[in-house]
Amino acid sequence: MNRILATAKKGIVKYLPKAVGAAALGIVAYDAHIIGKLQSDVYAKSKDADACARSFNNTQYLSTPSQTTAKMKDYVNEIEMDSNLRHFVNSAIGYFKGFGEMLIDSVVPFGLGLGALLGKNRIGKGSAIGLGIYAVIKLFKDVLGFGHSNDLNKKF
Numbered sequence: 001m002n003r004i005l006a007t008a009k010k011g012i013v014k015y016l017p018k019a020v021g022a023a024a025l026g027i028v029a030y031d032a033h034i035i036g037k038l039q040s041d042v043y044a045k046s047k048d049a050d051a052c053a054r055s056f057n058n059t060q061y062l063s064t065p066s067q068t069t070a071k072m073k074d075y076v077n078e079i080e081m082d083s084n085l086r087h088f089v090n091s092a093i094g095y096f097k098g099f100g101e102m103l104i105d106s107v108v109p110f111g112l113g114l115g116a117l118l119g120k121n122r123i124g125k126g127s128a129i130g131l132g133i134y135a136v137i138k139l140f141k142d143v144l145g146f147g148h149s150n151d152l153n154k155k156f
Contacts, residue, residue, distance in 0.1 A: 017128035021116025024131050028110045032102035039098025044090040055080035109134055 059073045103110060112134060115127030140146045 013125075017116045017119070017124040020128045020131055021113045021118070021124070024109050024113030025117060028103070028106045028113065031106065032099045035102040036095040036097075036099035039101070040091045040095035043094025043097060044087050047090040048087055051083075051086060052081060 055077045059070075059077045062069055062073075109131065112127045112131045116124050116131055118124075119127055141148055
């Protein structure tokens with residue numbers, strides 16, 4: 001019986017840091033994906049609005065009075081308004097921009113999670129302990145609000 005418990009304890013000590021590291025990387029990737037999706041939409045719509053405003057503004061002025069030039073400018077404006085390729089490309093750019101920004105914001109849990117998942121012996125265990133400490137600090141500071149000043153609700 002003692003041999004079984006010793007083997008189980010060895011397995012837990014060996015694989016717990018890897019599980020903690022995988023969980024941390026999963027949480028960071030999930031948050032980065034969500035921010036990437038939000039940033040994708042915002043970035044693409046912003047660039048679409050800029051392009052449409054620029055295209056429409058171009059139709060409002062002629063350097064020389066010409067009906068042909070006016071019709072060509074209107075046609076180019078219609079093509080610009082109906083273009084889906086720009087939105088598709090800008091969505092991808094916005095996604096990777098938001099994903100990357102979130103990875104940079106979460107560099108500490110990402111690094112510790114990577115260390116816990118890929119590290120051997122002391123590095124893996126130390127990274128898992130670091131993740132635990134980071135999680136406790138995050139819980140008290142950001143989730144429970146201790147040690148966080150709220151400038152909007154100050155009494156004086």
